[in-house]
Amino acid sequence: MKPYDIIIIGAGHNGLVAAYYLARAGLKTLVLERREIIGGGSITEEFQPGFRCSTLAGSPGPLLPQIIKDFQLERRGVEFITPTVRAWAPNTNGNSICIYEDAKRTADELTMTSRADAGRYPEFISTFARIGGALAPMLTMTPPDIEDLSAGEMWQLGKLGWAIRGLGKKDEYRLLRYGPMAVADLAAEWFETEGLRALVAARGMSGAFAGPWSAGTSAAVLLQAGNGGNPFAPATMVKGGMGALTNALAQAATEAGAEIRTGAEVVQIQIKGGKAVGVVLRGEEEIPAWATVSGHDPGITLLELIDPGELEPSYRNHMQSYRAHGTVAKVQLALSALPEFTGLTESRAQEKLSGRIHIGPEIDYLERAFDAAKYGGISPQPYLDIRIPSLSDPTLAPNGAHVMSIHAQFAPYHLKDGDWNARREELGDIVVNTLSDYAPNIRSLIVGRQVITPVDLEQTYGLRNGHIHHGEQSLDQFFAFRPLIGWAQYRTPIKGLYLCSAGTHPGGGITGGPGANAAREVIKTFKK
Known part of the structure; x- marks a missing residue:
């Protein structure tokens, strides 16, 4: 069998985007995904019988226009739903602000x-x-x-x-x-x-x-x-959840010639003579390739999957200093009916609740939420970014019922007291209690709950330290500094080893930018 030209580690959206462009360029490409489901952080899963939602990412970032065009997503059945409301911010006094x-x-x-x-x-x-x-x-x-x-x-x-x-x-x-x-x-x-x-x-x-x-x-x-073109995050969602999007990306990649294997965990990147020559899977299967492209967090790729002696000490030290302090948890609620928010009439609820629901009524509230995390504590009143996707896509929940997906900050990966296994339900209770200040009947509607801690984000979904962007998107880790100065071109010091994750430019969010940009650089090198 002809050896692979390219191995891509991870079938997240960036890995799938890279796979499509590399396969389209004629390179024999294999995508290896640790889990039995593709999509990485862009997946749709059932968390309660009859209730499904986008488990982690809830909206495209948006996807870069060229990717939407190249992948022919509309032809593949991807339906983007854009509510008239981007964000609605209630207050406990019944007042609110709406961004249309x-x-x-x-x-x-x-x-x-x-x-x-x-x-x-x-x-x-x-x-x-x-x-x-x-x-x-x-x-x-x-x-x-x-x-x-x-x-x-x-x-x-x-x-x-x-x-x-x-x-x-x-x-x-x-x-x-x-x-x-x-x-x-x-x-x-x-x-x-x-x-x-x-x-x-x-x-x-x-x-x-x-x-x-x-x-x-x-x-x-x-x-x-x-x-x-807008400073506020988009509320656009994908019908069927984000898994519908990544399934379409995978379909396009396989049609272009890429092969995708699930249940294939890469435990080592093989390096000989300073060059990446393939990977080793759990179970000791070895797969050779001309180049390896990692969709993992840069820290996992460079500090865990390769032998420490393959990197210069100075580079390794810089990589160890790359900041990725996870602070996000997710809580999914299965609801028997639409919750009632203070000050929101039933006639306006369908529209107002169709976009993002912002819980964080003032700057000082947001700063206090962060204060707890700075010292290893769970915020007692977290900032919440909430979606009720079943309002726009009723297929996600039983008739008359709803799904609520909650992004909660701040929940630090490193806890000062206890561990996340012991404090998981405490976090879920804090989120529900905070939400009940704005939607007093929320507790009576809950028929099921899923709490995803920062440790779950790492262990289940491969997000190192539970960081949803694969590293802080601060000015010193942005553009020519992402992940490190001098190594922001999707290459690494190991010849034939490339990065295509959100830990590279342009960073996190479901844009496909890192995957497309990395593929372009690999193709350039291959053609030399």
């Missing part, structure tokens, strides 16, 4: 809260749309080696700089200021209402070991704008 897809409608409704904020909101959205448009080409760039810039890299940086220059002085100044700024300061510059400020701030700290007052958290808002 329509900026004018949002501004009109904001007049009931603050005329000043209503007046500034359209400018806020248009500003980030412009800045995002200038940054968008960066998402599909291979980051430069800033210690040894090539002529091609200088040309690409020049084009990016020209696009930013085209923003004009006011927006250029904003971009330069916003990058290192705490997201709480950015929100305060634009708005006076605490609830609206907190909604803006949430994007900057989502998945991060950081609070709204942490320096550099505004960079995540800029990145979101670059990937979707």
Whole structure:
């Protein structure tokens, strides 16, 4: 049998995207997935009889437009559902703030809260749309080696700089200021209402070991704008859950010629003479290949799957310092009916609850939630990002019932007291208790519950330290610094070993960018 050209470790969405492009280029490609189900963090699973949901990631990031086109996702039956509401933020006093897809409608409704904020909101959205448009080409760039810039890299940086220059002085100044700024300061510059400020701030700290007052958290808002033209996270979902998306990606990859094996755990990357030559599976099966592309977190790939002696001590030390402190837990609730939120009438509930539901009424609330995690504690009042996907896709739950999927911060991977096996249900109770302040009848509706701790994220889903982005997306771990300066081009010091996970540029979220960019670099090398 002809040996494989490429082995890809992990059938997450980035691994599948890379597999498609590599196979399409004529390379014999094998994808190895540890679990019996493909998709990584983009999967649909039943957690209670009759109740299904996207277990981890709930929305595309969004996917890069070229990937949607190349994979012909519509032809493959992928249906994207975009609610009219991006985010709805209730308060215990019955007041709320709603962010619609329509900026004018949002501004009109904001007049009931603050005329000043209503007046500034359209400018806020248009500003980030412009800045995002200038940054968008960066998402599909291979980051430069800033210690040894090539002529091609200088040309690409020049084009990016020209696009930013085209923003004009006011927006250029904003971009330069916003990058290192705490997201709480950015929100305060634009708005006076605490609830609206907190909604803006949430994007900057989502998945991060950081609070709204942490320096550099505004960079995540800029990145979101670059990937979707909007500073607020999208509420778009996939009918059938995210597993429907990754199944379509896998179908496209296999049609292009890739082979996918599940139940195949890679325990070692084989290296001979400084070059990756294949992998070893649990059970000691050896599979040779010209190159190996890892969809794992960079720390797992470089610190666990290869012999320590294969890396220079300085590189290994830098990799050990790569920050990936997980702070996220997931709680899935099977509900007998739609919950009733304080101040929300039944006639408006279907629409308001169709997007993201934000629990975190003010900046100080979000900062206090982070305070607990800094010292190894579970936040007693966590920030919650909630979806009820069954409102838009009734196939996920029995007739009249609903699924609620909750992203909870902060729940640190490293606990000061006890362990996650002992404190799992405590976390679930904290989340439900917090939610009940806003939806008083929630407890009476729960017919089943699943609690996914940061340790579960690591052990079951392969997210090292439970970090959903494969590492902090801070300025020192972004673009040409992701994962490490000098090694942000999807290559590693081991010849023939590449990275394609969210631990590479452009980072986390379901965009497919890391997979597509990495495949491009592998193909370039193969053709030399």
